[in-house]
Amino acid sequence: MKSTLRILAVTLLGLAGWQAVVTWGELPRFILPGPRLVFTTLWTSRALIAEHAVVTAIEVLLGLGLGAAAGFASAIALAASPLARSLLRPMLVFSQAIPVFALAPILTLWLGYGLWSKVAMALLIIYFPVTSAFFDALMRTPRGWLELAHVMNAMPGRILWRIRVPAAMPGFASGLRLAAVYAPIGAIIGEWVGASQGLGYLMLLANGRAKIDLMFAALIVLAVLTLVLHAAVDTACRRLWDG
Amino acid sequence: MSVAPALNMAGRATIDGTAIFGPLSFVAPAGEWTCLLGPSGVGKSTVLRLLAGLGDEVLFLGEASAGDGASLCGRVALMAQSDLLMPWLDLTANVTLGTRLRGQKTQQDRARQVLERVGLADHAGKRPNALSGGQRQRVALARTLMEDRPVVLLDEPFSSLDARSRALMQDLSAEVLAGRTVLHVTHDTAEAARLGHHVLLMTRRGITSVPPPDSPIPRRYDAPETLEFQGRLLRMLMEAE
Known part of the structure; x- marks a missing residue:
């Protein structure tokens, strides 16, 4: 309750500061619109913004789901097999040397202007953090548990699935929390490079037509979308793995 | 044994x-x-x-x-200073860990018996986090008994x-x-x-x-x-x- 009040107070203060800059700085509305104008636009253009927000949300959710699944599977393959580790690990690190942003035009070329090039961007941007967080956790199973399993004459596959994987789930969860924040970035970059729908597309369009109020309104919706997604992932992870 | x-x-x-x-x-x-x-x-x-x-x-x-x-x-069965209980498993599942790690059928009745023997039968469905240190070590003892090995370290x-x-x-x-x-x-x-x-x-x-x-x-x-x-x-x- 106290923290909610504090967040509310900080938000109001920020909005007041923003309005003050606009009012006293006499900035034209196509450079920086005031909060009142932005919220008015948000309300009057709600149908338009919602239509595009749904598209972005679908891209983000698909990218998050597929990226998390790919990261989960890769981390397990890496943890289970020393051969996979020696072959894939350098590739994984090398892939991180390529900025994902630079791949966006190629993905658009390969996958078209539709949904899938954005899903692929979101997937690529979250793949490494998820894989890396989960893999690190898989390699850090407390030694006592592994020794107990050894004395119990456990089968190696069972040690992986019944001890190492469950013990590493908090690591997977921290990867997912990061992914929830990164996935929207991927989708928006994808939309900037080439799209006919989505919040990123709407922002570019509004910018081009000097409708900066609409651009800010779309930006606010995007931020709220990201916050909600992060909170949902966080809650789900805590329910499932942190007790 | x-x-x-x-x-x-x-x-x-x-x-x-x-x-x-x-x-x-x-x-x-x-x-x-x-x-x-x-x-x-x-x-x-x-x-x-x-x-x-x-x-x-x-x-x-x-x-x-x-x-x-x-x-x-x-x-050989081993009991260490740390109880080594798996926090994501309830007591019954912790006690029967060995059988599942070996891919054998778990014997629920025996698990119940050994938990009874260490005085924790009423807690069988709980997670280790809900127990005191002494109770957790009793679960570890029950797990050791469940293994039924002739040598205990x-x-x-x-x-x-x-x-x-x-x-x-x-x-x-x-x-x-x-x-x-x-x-x-x-x-x-x-x-x-x-x-x-x-x-x-x-x-x-x-x-x-x-x-x-x-x-x-x-x-x-x-x-x-x-x-x-x-x-x-x-x-x-x-x-x-």
Whole structure:
């Protein structure tokens, strides 16, 4: 309750500061619109913004789901097999040397202007953090548990699935929390490079037509979308793995 | 449970060229409780790890074997200082962990029996986090019983418990592990005086067997002969350094 009040107070203060800059700085509305104008636009253009927000949300959710699944599977393959580790690990690190942003035009070329090039961007941007967080956790199973399993004459596959994987789930969860924040970035970059729908597309369009109020309104919706997604992932992870 | 074998150990161990324990040899007689008592850092736990088939990092020259000549693999259960319970499993699942790790059918009835034996049947559906330290160590004991192995290796399993829980745990363990070959590593002279049919004092100079009182185990913690023996053990420990 106290923290909610504090967040509310900080938000109001920020909005007041923003309005003050606009009012006293006499900035034209196509450079920086005031909060009142932005919220008015948000309300009057709600149908338009919602239509595009749904598209972005679908891209983000698909990218998050597929990226998390790919990261989960890769981390397990890496943890289970020393051969996979020696072959894939350098590739994984090398892939991180390529900025994902630079791949966006190629993905658009390969996958078209539709949904899938954005899903692929979101997937690529979250793949490494998820894989890396989960893999690190898989390699850090407390030694006592592994020794107990050894004395119990456990089968190696069972040690992986019944001890190492469950013990590493908090690591997977921290990867997912990061992914929830990164996935929207991927989708928006994808939309900037080439799209006919989505919040990123709407922002570019509004910018081009000097409708900066609409651009800010779309930006606010995007931020709220990201916050909600992060909170949902966080809650789900805590329910499932942190007790 | 098959017939409990004696444990034979003779040799010396090094890790990366550093001596962990010098040439030593001892026998833990079949079906009886042997305490390996000594200060920290003399390699007691390494002895236990070698008998458990662990300690890949240790270079061991000598033999660690069963008195009947057969392999110890699959005949040993281990109870460590930390309870090693899996926080994501309830007590029944923790107790039956071994069967599931081996891909065998889990015996729910037996799990219930062993939990009853350690007095935790009412908590069977709970997670370890909901229990006290003493209760958690009782679950670890139940898991050890569930494995039903003739040799049980104890690595200071009661050292993190408060005095009362520790005494209760000692009584319970002596009762439920009777008939098995137990090798119990401890640095607590009172514990060794209560539980050992045989007490081996391990110092940097090697291992000496100290004959305990004749009374059956668990010996009463306030019996004069227990206290006298405990004092003698401590004196030997003090004089050994």
